[in-house]
Amino acid sequence: MRIFNSILLFLLPTLTLAVERGPFIAEVVRIRGEATQLSPGARIAKVVEIGDKFIEDTSIVTGPKSFLKIKFVDNSEMNVGPESKIVIAEMKRESPGVISLLKGRIRTEVQKDATSTTNKLFIKTRTAAMGVRGTDFQTIYNPDNKMTSLLTYRGEVAMARVDEKTYQKLEEAPEKAIERNDVTKDVVVKEVPAAKLDEAAELGKILKSQSTVLVPPGQNSFASDALKKASLPVKISPVQLEVLYKNKELIEKPRENINVVSEAEKPVTTTLKVAEQKAPVEGLFNEKTGDFAPKAGGFIDLNTGLYVAPEAGAVLDKEKGVYVSKKVGDIDADTGQYVAPKGLLLDAKKGFILASEAEKKPELLALKEDLNKTIAKDVVIKDEEAIEAPFNIQEKFIRDRIALSVWGLDQELKLNANRNSSPYVGLSSNSSVRFGFDWIMSSNNRFSPMIGIDYGVLDFKGQQASQLSKKTIALSFGSQFALSKVVNLFGKVGLHQEHFIDQTAAYTYDLKKVTLTRLTLGANAEFWKGKRFSLDAKGAGFFTFRKKINNLIIKNGSGFQLEVMPKYALGDHSWIGLGIQSENQLHWIRGSLSGADNKQERKSSGLFLRYIYDL
Numbered sequence: 001m002r003i004f005n006s007i008l009l010f011l012l013p014t015l016t017l018a019v020e021r022g023p024f025i026a027e028v029v030r031i032r033g034e035a036t037q038l039s040p041g042a043r044i045a046k047v048v049e050i051g052d053k054f055i056e057d058t059s060i061v062t063g064p065k066s067f068l069k070i071k072f073v074d075n076s077e078m079n080v081g082p083e084s085k086i087v088i089a090e091m092k093r094e095s096p097g098v099i100s101l102l103k104g105r106i107r108t109e110v111q112k113d114a115t116s117t118t119n120k121l122f123i124k125t126r127t128a129a130m131g132v133r134g135t136d137f138q139t140i141y142n143p144d145n146k147m148t149s150l151l152t153y154r155g156e157v158a159m160a161r162v163d164e165k166t167y168q169k170l171e172e173a174p175e176k177a178i179e180r181n182d183v184t185k186d187v188v189v190k191e192v193p194a195a196k197l198d199e200a201a202e203l204g205k206i207l208k209s210q211s212t213v214l215v216p217p218g219q220n221s222f223a224s225d226a227l228k229k230a231s232l233p234v235k236i237s238p239v240q241l242e243v244l245y246k247n248k249e250l251i252e253k254p255r256e257n258i259n260v261v262s263e264a265e266k267p268v269t270t271t272l273k274v275a276e277q278k279a280p281v282e283g284l285f286n287e288k289t290g291d292f293a294p295k296a297g298g299f300i301d302l303n304t305g306l307y308v309a310p311e312a313g314a315v316l317d318k319e320k321g322v323y324v325s326k327k328v329g330d331i332d333a334d335t336g337q338y339v340a341p342k343g344l345l346l347d348a349k350k351g352f353i354l355a356s357e358a359e360k361k362p363e364l365l366a367l368k369e370d371l372n373k374t375i376a377k378d379v380v381i382k383d384e385e386a387i388e389a390p391f392n393i394q395e396k397f398i399r400d401r402i403a404l405s406v407w408g409l410d411q412e413l414k415l416n417a418n419r420n421s422s423p424y425v426g427l428s429s430n431s432s433v434r435f436g437f438d439w440i441m442s443s444n445n446r447f448s449p450m451i452g453i454d455y456g457v458l459d460f461k462g463q464q465a466s467q468l469s470k471k472t473i474a475l476s477f478g479s480q481f482a483l484s485k486v487v488n489l490f491g492k493v494g495l496h497q498e499h500f501i502d503q504t505a506a507y508t509y510d511l512k513k514v515t516l517t518r519l520t521l522g523a524n525a526e527f528w529k530g531k532r533f534s535l536d537a538k539g540a541g542f543f544t545f546r547k548k549i550n551n552l553i554i555k556n557g558s559g560f561q562l563e564v565m566p567k568y569a570l571g572d573h574s575w576i577g578l579g580i581q582s583e584n585q586l587h588w589i590r591g592s593l594s595g596a597d598n599k600q601e602r603k604s605s606g607l608f609l610r611y612i613y614d615l
Helices: 002-021 164-170 199-206 238-246 362-374 384-388
Strands: 026-032 035-038 058-062 067-072 077-080 085-090 097-110 121-124 128-132 135-142 147-154 157-161 175-180 187-192 213-215 219-223 315-317 322-324 330-332 344-347 351-354 401-415 425-428 430-440 447-459 465-467 471-482 487-505 508-529 533-544 547-549 552-554 557-569 574-590 598-614
Touching: 058 067, 085 199, 097 199, 121 199, 128 135, 128 147, 128 199, 147 157, 147 213, 147 238, 157 219, 164 199, 213 219, 238 330, 344 362, 351 362, 401 447, 401 487, 447 487, 471 508, 487 552, 487 574, 487 598, 508 547, 508 552, 533 574, 557 598
Parallel strands: 097 121, 465 508
Antiparallel strands: 026 067, 035 058, 058 085, 067 077, 077 097, 085 097, 097 135, 121 128, 128 157, 135 147, 147 219, 157 213, 175 187, 315 322, 344 351, 401 425, 401 430, 401 598, 430 447, 447 471, 471 487, 487 508, 508 533, 533 557, 547 552, 552 574, 557 574, 574 598
């Protein structure tokens, strides 16, 4: 009897602990690498081994290159990928289970119950809630950018965005209350324990909201702090979809071992049935309602959770209903991992960044800018540090910019307007037009080379002077300097053809075309910018050098030019503008018959239409 009592006393704490903890709800059926588990109430984590059984509220962490397969009491299975952390909050046969994904990637297969119309499993992250009845899907959560990414392989998964306040409520975090001491009147902030919640019921309520989306097979949806609601489901790259589906053990490779395969080159053998996409295949964004869908056919980055959409010039595959990417990167043929273009890396908070700051090539900087638009960085990533970061002036001239202009100008020439000793001559052009081409070259610093070509036709027919030639041409080259984000300084030197009045006989004048060397210094700026419209302005002063042609002498001259142009953005890299320009010049000339210097004034003004494109 004493021996029985001794054994009973020895086993009683263990039996009591087992009753308090409840029954086991999951078992480890496969493991690769290392993983640890922390049971509720335990202070030290223990290494996970095959056959280990888990109870509710157990947290599991996997190491690098590790993998864990768990089978639950309802025969559902979950694969936990490398460097991931989950908490099995609830799991029962008769009621829905709840899994918290705190970090990393999981692949879940839930057996469908044909007689049930309710969710069998809920998965939550800090920014999303997902409800599952029976399906095969993967979920990624990155705590750095709070991005939750869901990809469905079979069945449907309901997904809704969760805001921070709701998440804290689900976590039963204590609430802060302000109390005032009756005697000292001091204010004290105290934490009030939160009310106990039925987490599965609360998640069910969240997923009944109108903003919930149903993610069908072959499509991806994601949620983040920056989005008002979960993105509308879109098809991903068929190549990546197939490879990810086959990679059930969530194998990942180091970058140096990646077996890159191009989306455009790899033939796709479809084994999955992909649902028709309801969102526009080219994507949409409604800032007012929060509806957002990226362009279909992109890649999912397994580390950051970001969706890399096809580039602007991607070709649509009408049969598959996706765009085929050629410039945004590739995937690994064995694991489905996304691989950024050479020279770039994808950061969870900053988007695409240079792999090495030493290689600030203009073409690489331009590609980085384009790719950050494919991930809709400004829409899906809420990064306060990036918003407040100063403008990187070194990356301003990362693209070649061309501008095509056409002017409708009126030009006036006045000779001796303010002198009484010589006859006054005044001429006005009729139906004058000018065409221009400007090229600002890309650069990896503040300076950018620039060249320009102008061609004009000025007709002074029927005036006091005989016009020998109507056509003019101008060539210039120089450099532009980025003074700030909106203001540029520029300097250029060029050859400009202008008309000058030359007296060849008594009361007889010729209008001669002379090529002058001109030095121009000025500034241009984008003074105001909206979503589509912006306002540009330019001011410049110039100096012309002495020139002699036969008996006609053109002495040093000067002038200034002003330009204002409202413009409209046709796309990410193209604009069209309608502006007004005014130019004044002053020269002292000595004609063929005159022994004295005469003053010639030139005034040009008119409208111009300009098309700008960044290559």
